[in-house]
Amino acid sequence: MNQVVFYFLSAVILVFSLLTVTSSRILRAAVYLLFVLIATAGIYFLLGYNFLAGVQLTLYAGGIIVLIIFAIMLTGSAGEKLERPSLNKFLLAILISLIGTVTSLILFFAYHSFPVIGNEIPATVKMVGASLINPGDNGYVLPFELISVLLLAAIVGAIVIAKKATR
Amino acid sequence: MNLNDFIIMRHELLLTTVIIILLIAEVFSIFEKGEKSISEFSFGIEMFAILLFLIITLVGFVPSGRGMLFGGMYQTDEIRILMKNILNIGTLIILFQSVSYLRKNENKEKSTEFILLLFSTLLGMNFMVSSGDFLMFYLGLELATLPLAALAAFDKFKNKFSEAGIKFILLAALSSGVTLYGISMIYGTNGSIYFSDVSLTFSDEGLQILAFIFFISGLAFKISLVPFHFWAADVYEGAPVNITSYLSVISKGAAVFIFIILLYHVFPVISKEWTYLLYALSILTMTIGNLFAIRQQNLKRFLAFSSIAQAGFILLGVIGEPQLGLASVIYFVLIYVFSNLGAFGVVSAISNFSGKENMNDYNGLYQTNPKLSLVLMLSLFSLAGIPPVAGFFGKFFLFTAAAQKGFYGLVIIATLNATISLYYYLLVIKAMFINKNEQPVEYFRNDFFTRTGLLICVLGMIIIGFASFIFDGIFSMS
Numbered sequence A: 001m002n003q004v005v006f007y008f009l010s011a012v013i014l015v016f017s018l019l020t021v022t023s024s025r026i027l028r029a030a031v032y033l034l035f036v037l038i039a040t041a042g043i044y045f046l047l048g049y050n051f052l053a054g055v056q057l058t059l060y061a062g063g064i065i066v067l068i069i070f071a072i073m074l075t076g077s078a079g080e081k082l083e084r085p086s087l088n089k090f091l092l093a094i095l096i097s098l099i100g101t102v103t104s105l106i107l108f109f110a111y112h113s114f115p116v117i118g119n120e121i122p123a124t125v126k127m128v129g130a131s132l133i134n135p136g137d138n139g140y141v142l143p144f145e146l147i148s149v150l151l152l153a154a155i156v157g158a159i160v161i162a163k164k165a166t167r
Numbered sequence B: 001m002n003l004n005d006f007i008i009m010r011h012e013l014l015l016t017t018v019i020i021i022l023l024i025a026e027v028f029s030i031f032e033k034g035e036k037s038i039s040e041f042s043f044g045i046e047m048f049a050i051l052l053f054l055i056i057t058l059v060g061f062v063p064s065g066r067g068m069l070f071g072g073m074y075q076t077d078e079i080r081i082l083m084k085n086i087l088n089i090g091t092l093i094i095l096f097q098s099v100s101y102l103r104k105n106e107n108k109e110k111s112t113e114f115i116l117l118l119f120s121t122l123l124g125m126n127f128m129v130s131s132g133d134f135l136m137f138y139l140g141l142e143l144a145t146l147p148l149a150a151l152a153a154f155d156k157f158k159n160k161f162s163e164a165g166i167k168f169i170l171l172a173a174l175s176s177g178v179t180l181y182g183i184s185m186i187y188g189t190n191g192s193i194y195f196s197d198v199s200l201t202f203s204d205e206g207l208q209i210l211a212f213i214f215f216i217s218g219l220a221f222k223i224s225l226v227p228f229h230f231w232a233a234d235v236y237e238g239a240p241v242n243i244t245s246y247l248s249v250i251s252k253g254a255a256v257f258i259f260i261i262l263l264y265h266v267f268p269v270i271s272k273e274w275t276y277l278l279y280a281l282s283i284l285t286m287t288i289g290n291l292f293a294i295r296q297q298n299l300k301r302f303l304a305f306s307s308i309a310q311a312g313f314i315l316l317g318v319i320g321e322p323q324l325g326l327a328s329v330i331y332f333v334l335i336y337v338f339s340n341l342g343a344f345g346v347v348s349a350i351s352n353f354s355g356k357e358n359m360n361d362y363n364g365l366y367q368t369n370p371k372l373s374l375v376l377m378l379s380l381f382s383l384a385g386i387p388p389v390a391g392f393f394g395k396f397f398l399f400t401a402a403a404q405k406g407f408y409g410l411v412i413i414a415t416l417n418a419t420i421s422l423y424y425y426l427l428v429i430k431a432m433f434i435n436k437n438e439q440p441v442e443y444f445r446n447d448f449f450t451r452t453g454l455l456i457c458v459l460g461m462i463i464i465g466f467a468s469f470i471f472d473g474i475f476s477m478s
Helices: A002-022 A026-047 A050-075 A087-110 A125-132 A141-162 B003-008 B010-031 B035-060 B078-102 B105-129 B134-152 B159-190 B195-201 B206-223 B230-238 B241-265 B268-294 B299-318 B322-354 B370-384 B391-404 B408-433 B448-466 B468-477
Strands: B067-069 B074-076
Touching: A002 A026, A026 A050, A050 A125, A087 B206, A141 B010, A141 B105, A141 B134, B003 B010, B003 B067, B010 B035, B010 B078, B010 B105, B035 B078, B035 B105, B074 B078, B078 B105, B078 B241, B078 B322, B078 B448, B078 B468, B105 B134, B105 B241, B134 B159, B134 B206, B134 B241, B159 B195, B159 B206, B159 B230, B195 B241, B206 B241, B206 B268, B230 B241, B230 B299, B241 B268, B241 B299, B241 B322, B268 B299, B268 B408, B299 B322, B299 B391, B299 B408, B322 B370, B322 B391, B322 B448, B322 B468, B370 B391, B370 B408, B370 B448, B391 B408, B391 B448
Parallel strands: none
Antiparallel strands: B067 B074
């Protein structure tokens, strides 16, 4: 059963990823991306990472897609059709991605010692929260705090860009 | 946390405190309405920030031992503290050089934001240099990059500036995405993100090497090594001169530091592979940087390509004999901070005064501004590696480190490239001293801060060249 669900989700991800990059209407591309992100959340559920799946749904499928759609609407290019790329570019892109995929696949299958970390500790939300404020081994309080500085700097940077010209 | 932990983390903690103080001070500035008071206020804040940063720089030199905090996510030792001190000195010089830029009418209102963003990027670099795992490394890299995009687009009402900002952020996002993919592959194949664990389990299998190549592309972008250098010239030309010098010196220096730490401590197992890789990148970077630099007329673009070429020379030390390599790279970056900031300081002063940035505008500069011409001459000599100034010793030790590993071919190519670079550095000097000009840039007097900044650069270039104990000290630490 699990395998069936896994292959179904993978197929959804593949098909909609392809549609995302090939669609010539930008709003549709954003919606296709939404399905990709939701299916990814499904894979997390399948693996038992409930917290990660929740984050994926609220943050990516909820927040980021809405942001993208807002940006598209605000710039007023929602209905426009994108230009088709020239045939040369198209072929070149296919060639490069094929080379990349084939190289990665060969290397992935040639590699045989992935360390398997068992799921013996259930990753409950409580544990995730505890490790976020744990300053010791395997604790993430320092990155957590650093992210807040990063967000602050990003906000200040956005204000600089958005500030009106001097009188 | 006890007191000792605070001393170990002093660079980051103090800088965070200063960022918060400045942020609060800026909030109170809205109560001060009126043209004159805003101007006075922003000047006050600049002085305040420089003073606080001077204190941080001095406190940075307080000796403290090695240490590890937060379960190994934060590491420090003498050599990392030295690296952070070098970055601090460079940022201090840039602050000095930025005062006259921030005094301009259109920038007065944004001066606090400028300093805030500058300090945030420096904080990111400090954390990056001190990181003990890939998560902290990545966050430091992002914090060092994102605010820089806003700074590059600081004069956003000129098209060139917003172009610089958008180019920078798109390419930075792409390269950091590739790096993140590499990190995820490293995690997948090793089962840990801590440097100490990864260094034990890393092997030379294909997938791990692919992960490594993806991973270093983000750093190569920051160092502007050749396949990743396309952003450099356009962004350097478009951004304000102070930010250009920050990008080419501090940002690049920090990336080089963490690059060499990672290569020596996390990926020593595949040292044969990355030696070949960097060998090729070094030749490409030096040669292409030099060939493009010859053709440039705009001084900022010119310095951009020359700094790409310098990055190629740095790689010589990275793949050289380890102890001498590490010492010579740090020493070279220290000298590079002073020489490049000296050159950029003069370009920035002239651009602020007259808006001229082309090489032809520098014709006959010696007649009108002899002191500035002399500073620029010394800096360019130091960049080219001419003996009395420090740059010579920097290159000399880099070449020695590579020669000790037996890379004679590479050293010969590097020497040829150094000769080519001498040609184009001398072009600028010829323009200033020999070429005639009907209307040279008029005489002008710099303010106190610009002069102090340039004076520090000149002193640094001369003293570091003669004081051999500095190199010995770095050598014994590494």
